[in-house]
Structures are given as C-alpha cells and as structure tokens.
Amino acid sequence: MPAFLPRLFYLLAALAIFLLLWPNPVTLFMAACFSCLTLPLFRRLRWRARRRAWQIRRSWSAGRARSVCLALCRQMPLINYITMIISALVVPVATLVLLVSPQAAAGLARLRELRENNFQLPPHWLEPIRMLRDSLPESPGMEKLLDDFVQHLDAMASDAVSMLVSHSFGVLGGTMDVLWTTFLFLTLTVLFTTYAHALRTITARIFHMPQARLRRFLHAIFRALRAIMLGIVLVALAQGFLCGLGFAVAGINQPAFWGMLAALVAPIPMVGTALVWLPLCISLWFTGKTMAAVGLALWGALAVTSVDNVLRPLFLQQGIRAPFFVLILAILCGLVSFGPVGLIAGPVLLAFAIQAVEEGNLLHRQS
Numbered sequence: 001m002p003a004f005l006p007r008l009f010y011l012l013a014a015l016a017i018f019l020l021l022w023p024n025p026v027t028l029f030m031a032a033c034f035s036c037l038t039l040p041l042f043r044r045l046r047w048r049a050r051r052r053a054w055q056i057r058r059s060w061s062a063g064r065a066r067s068v069c070l071a072l073c074r075q076m077p078l079i080n081y082i083t084m085i086i087s088a089l090v091v092p093v094a095t096l097v098l099l100v101s102p103q104a105a106a107g108l109a110r111l112r113e114l115r116e117n118n119f120q121l122p123p124h125w126l127e128p129i130r131m132l133r134d135s136l137p138e139s140p141g142m143e144k145l146l147d148d149f150v151q152h153l154d155a156m157a158s159d160a161v162s163m164l165v166s167h168s169f170g171v172l173g174g175t176m177d178v179l180w181t182t183f184l185f186l187t188l189t190v191l192f193t194t195y196a197h198a199l200r201t202i203t204a205r206i207f208h209m210p211q212a213r214l215r216r217f218l219h220a221i222f223r224a225l226r227a228i229m230l231g232i233v234l235v236a237l238a239q240g241f242l243c244g245l246g247f248a249v250a251g252i253n254q255p256a257f258w259g260m261l262a263a264l265v266a267p268i269p270m271v272g273t274a275l276v277w278l279p280l281c282i283s284l285w286f287t288g289k290t291m292a293a294v295g296l297a298l299w300g301a302l303a304v305t306s307v308d309n310v311l312r313p314l315f316l317q318q319g320i321r322a323p324f325f326v327l328i329l330a331i332l333c334g335l336v337s338f339g340p341v342g343l344i345a346g347p348v349l350l351a352f353a354i355q356a357v358e359e360g361n362l363l364h365r366q367s
Helices: 005-021 025-059 064-116 123-135 140-165 175-194 196-207 211-250 255-265 274-286 290-319 324-366
Strands: none
Touching (some): 005 025, 025 064, 025 175, 025 211, 025 324, 175 196, 196 211, 211 255, 211 274, 211 324, 274 290, 290 324
16 A cells, blocks of 8 residues: 555545534634643543543442443533533523623613714814813914824724724624534534544654654643733733723723623733723813822722733743744734634634744754
C-alpha cells in the first residue's frame, strides 16, 4: 500500500467535514476553543468515573445491579460534562435577563431615539459652546475654530454611538438562528471533547507530527484561551459591574442596561468602557448635575480603568508570552480581520505563531 494513501483519506475526510461546516465558521471556531478550554474538566470527570467503576468491580459481586452501575459510570462523565457546559451558558444569560430586562426597553428606546436623530448630540449639549462663540469678540478665525470643533465633536459622538449600538437592534430577532447556532455550538463542543484523542491522532498523522509536539501546540492554545477568559471576559464583566454601580450612584436611568453595554464594549482596546461612561458624564454635566458628572468621570477613569490596566495585562501575559503592546496589536488586528470573534482569534493566532517559532528554533538546534 502506498505510504501517502492513509494521509489522503484523512485529508478527504477533513475536507468533507470542513465543507459541511463551512457556513458556520465562527460557531466552529468557538466550539473548538471552548472544547479545548473545557477538555481538562472532561478528563477529570472521566478519571473519577473510571475510579468509581474500578471500585464497583472490586467490591460488588457479578449481577444485574453491578452491570447497571458500570454502564452508568461509563455514561456519567459525558452527562455531567453536558450539564456543566449548558449551565455555564444558561445561568449567565438567565441572570442577565433577570437583571437587565426590566430596564432594556427604556434603554433601547433611548438608543432608538439617538439613531433616529442620526446619533447627533442633543442641541442643549452644544448650546454652551454656541454661547461661548457668541460672547467672543469678532474673530473669523476663532469662530471657524469653534464651528469645526462642534462639527468634529458631533461626528465623534455619532461614530462612537453608532459603533456601540450597530448590533443592538437585532437582539430579539432571528430567534431560530440563535437556537440553531446554540445547538450547533453545544453539539460541536461535545463532539470535539469526546473525540479529542482521535482528532489529535489524525492531525498528527496528516502533518506527520510527533504527538509530543502537537501536545505542546495544544497546550499553548489552551494557555492562551485561559488567559483570554480571565483577561478579557472576566475583566469585562468586572468593569461592567463597576460601571453599573457608578451609574446607579450617579442617578443614571437604567444603570444595569448601561452597565451591560459597558461590559460589551470593555474588551475594545484603548477606549473600552469610556464609550459608555464618558457620554453619560457629558450628559450629566450639560443637564446641571455637575457633582454627579465629576464623580462618575473620576470613578470611570480611576476605578474602572485601573481594573483594565492592572488585571488584563497580568492575565494575558501569564498565558501568552509576548509584550502587552503586541497582545493589544493582536486583538486590534483580530477585530479588524474577523470582527468580534477576533477578540479570541487574535490572541490565539499569536500564541500559535509564538509556539511555531519555538518549535522551529528547537528543530534548528537539533539539526
């Protein structure tokens, strides 16, 4: 038998599966990442089940009860794993719905009002600037400078709010698509986790790669995903909670809704939660609530931003051995190339590239 024939069959199988799942690349990628992240949990559950089965074989006499218990032991790791990943998805969503749904209608109505006004600043926000312009002595250059500032301020606010709510009005639509995507994500995650050993073996055979080297690549991706979970997801949730707390103290209507939006935009490098709390500070300032505006600005600039500046580099650099500036660049490039999923794809690809360079250096030293 030709040596290339098994490899050809593996490639054909991979191509067939790839073409089957090609319409859902984001779901496929996220399922693979979530499977890689939760694979140690499944292995721990399977190890406990095997130990329990060994105890049953040792202490129980042969019979129907023993056969039933052994069968349950074989199925329990998968059942427990599915239960845990479903809970990991359902519990946060249910909590979010309970907290935000009473305020979501009013918040979305406000965003809809802004969208109908083309996301322009309210006229009373710009009135102090116009009054300042009128109070200045006749100076065409100064008037032109103020006019340009107002136009640029209006354009910046329009762009920021447009970016913030570009996908906010289709949340309740496409229910069947959401259900199908969720079902496919859960199914692929379970399949990837259950057949992880077989997938790793086939991948090693396709690329003629030793198992030890492939495990090092997978471990690098796992470390990157864990760092992303801690440095992006958990930090964003913490920032959203702090923003919501600050909004409630400052007297902002629908603080939980705006806190949720702050958590959604928190992973965006450089700006993050300022896309939410800064416009709200300006709103408070121009409505006469000066102390609330100053307090919220200080809370956002010191408390909320410090969480991002301290915890995110700490978590990300523990999982990806690269300077923080390179990590930020990878996230930005991922966002530009892949959209929101680039928050994960960017650091994962960076970790893969770093590991590939290390493997190349290792082979070079051995040659």
